[in-house]
Structure formats: C-alpha cells, structure tokens
Amino acid sequence: MKNKKTTPEYLWASLKWPEIEERLKIVDTAILPCGAIEQHGPHLPLDVDYFDSYYMAQRVAEACADPKPFVLPPLPYGVSYHHSEFKGTICVSNNALSALVYDIGMSLAENGIKKIVILNGHGDNAPTLKYAAQMINRDARIFVCVETGETSDIDIYNMIDTHNDIHAGEVETSTTLAIRPELVDMDKAIDGTLDFNNEYLDFTSERGVSWYAHTKRLSKSGVMGNATLASAEKGKKIWGLMIKNMTEFVETIKNTAVDELYQNKY
Ligand SMILES: [Zn+2]
Numbered sequence: 001m002k003n004k005k006t007t008p009e010y011l012w013a014s015l016k017w018p019e020i021e022e023r024l025k026i027v028d029t030a031i032l033p034c035g036a037i038e039q040h041g042p043h044l045p046l047d048v049d050y051f052d053s054y055y056m057a058q059r060v061a062e063a064c065a066d067p068k069p070f071v072l073p074p075l076p077y078g079v080s081y082h083h084s085e086f087k088g089t090i091c092v093s094n095n096a097l098s099a100l101v102y103d104i105g106m107s108l109a110e111n112g113i114k115k116i117v118i119l120n121g122h123g124d125n126a127p128t129l130k131y132a133a134q135m136i137n138r139d140a141r142i143f144v145c146v147e148t149g150e151t152s153d154i155d156i157y158n159m160i161d162t163h164n165d166i167h168a169g170e171v172e173t174s175t176t177l178a179i180r181p182e183l184v185d186m187d188k189a190i191d192g193t194l195d196f197n198n199e200y201l202d203f204t205s206e207r208g209v210s211w212y213a214h215t216k217r218l219s220k221s222g223v224m225g226n227a228t229l230a231s232a233e234k235g236k237k238i239w240g241l242m243i244k245n246m247t248e249f250v251e252t253i254k255n256t257a258v259d260e261l262y263q264n265k266y
Contacts, residue, residue: 053121169225178235
C-alpha cells in the first residue's frame with residue numbers, strides 16, 4: 001500500500017460514484033475538453049489538439065480555488081475533414097460530434113451539473129460544439145459555453161512574430177516544445193505562413209469572415225504559420241497566459257449562481 005498515488009479530486013472518471021455524489025453537493029461546474037487527431041505538419045504529432053485541451057483543463061482545475069471544477073475525460077476525435085488528405089488524420093462528422101456532446105451534456109445535467117465549459121482545442125470543432133451547446137441549453141436549461149481560445153487569442157497574436165499563425169505554426173510548435181519537446185522534430189519545421197492580403201479573409205483578423213478550405217489547397221506541408229520561429233520559452237509564456245485567463249473565466253462561472261449569470265433582474 002505504500003506510495004499509493006492520490007487521484008486529483010477533480011478528475012470525474014477516476015472517482016467512485018459515492019465520491020461524485022458527495023462532490024456534486026459542492027461543485028456544479030464541469031469542463032469538457034475536446035480535441036482532434038489530425039496532421040500537424042511534418043514536425044508535430046497528430047494529437048496536439050487533443051493532448052493540449054486535456055492538459056489545459058487539468059492545469060486550470062488545479063489552479064482554481066477549492067472546490068475545483070470537475071474535469072471530464074477528453075474527446076479525442078473532431079471535425080477534421082479538411083485535413084483528410086494527410087495520412088494519420090481521423091475525422092468524425094459534425095453530426096456525430098454534436099450528437100455525442102449533446103448526449104454527454106444531457107447526462108451531466110441529469111447528474112446535477114448546472115454549468116458546462118466546453119474547452120475546445122481544435123478551431124474547426126467550434127461551429128459543431130456551439131450547435132451542441134445550444135441544444136443542451138434548449139433542452140436542459142443549464143449554462144453551456146464553448147471556449148476556443150477567445151480568452152487569450154488576442155494576447156497571443158500580440159506576443160508572436162507570425163501574422164496569420166493558424167495551424168502547426170509558431171504557437172502550436174512553441175506550446176508543444178514547452179511540454180513535450182521529445183515529440184517535436186524541429187529539423188522538419190518550416191515556414192508555411194499564409195497571407196491573403198485581405199483583413200476579411202485572414203483567419204486571425206478581428207474582422208475575418210469564417211470561410212472553409214481543404215488544407216492541401218492552402219499548404220502542401222499542412223503547416224499554416226511559421227514553425228521555425230517557435231521556442232520552448234515562447235510556449236511557456238503562452239501556456240502561462242492561457243491557463244491564467246481561462247482559470248479566471250472558470251472561477252467566475254463556478255462562483256456565480258446560474259440565475260445570477262443570467263442577470264434576470266428587471
Ligand atoms: Zn492544432
């Protein structure tokens with residue numbers, strides 16, 4: 001029995017049912033990490049979005065005050081049809097993902113969860129997850145939100161040197177170098193920066209209009225951004241910022257009663 005590891009109390013799937021029943025009396029907030037298994041250029045592993053969303057959810061829960069929000073098991077697969085011309089990519093349909101997230105949300109509501117924070121590590125899941133969130137809200141009347149980097153993106157774009165860094169570029173290569181350097185092949189990192197010279201078409205522009213493309217038509221390597229500018233130091237800074245901002249957001253949600261969140265005062 002010596003060296004028995006203690007399980008963090010916020011990991012939903014590691015608890016026993018009576019433990020969950022007790023914790024549900026003091027915690028009504030759960031984080032659902034969502035990712036993807038898809039190409040991330042010739043230098044990064046396929047699981048970046050999946051691994052990072054779960055890593056982030058756990059760091060955020062750790063940083064939260066007691067009682068910490070629940071962290072649910074992460075969903076590995078996402079809407080990645082646009083990367084399917086690159087081997088290794090595994091794609092599920094928008095319908096399958098939204099149906100799964102809807103069922104998980106309804107089941108959480110039945111358990112007594114009143115607030116769900118969907119922590120999305122893959123931008124192209126966003127419309128599908130927002131659709132599922134609306135359906136959960138419609139049917140269970142609980143608070144549901146989807147975070148796809150909104151709490152930090154604006155700061156990150158100001159911190160980095162690449163314009164339009166979208167996929168497997170400066171940001172994702174840096175964040176992976178910071179936590180899993182052994183999985184990054186910097187010899188194969190390239191500059192695949194896209195510039196549409198149009199603030200409405202640029203993916204990271206505040207005035208950008210959503211549009212969709214199969215990645216291979218934009219980039220032969222699968223990189224959209226400048227991976228050569230990545231460093232572990234930048235990655236550590238980006239993680240620090242993302243975890244801090246997301247923790248502030250989750251704390252607000254956790255500490256505010258649902259009725260108060262809706263501001264139904266007048
Ligand atoms: Zn990614």
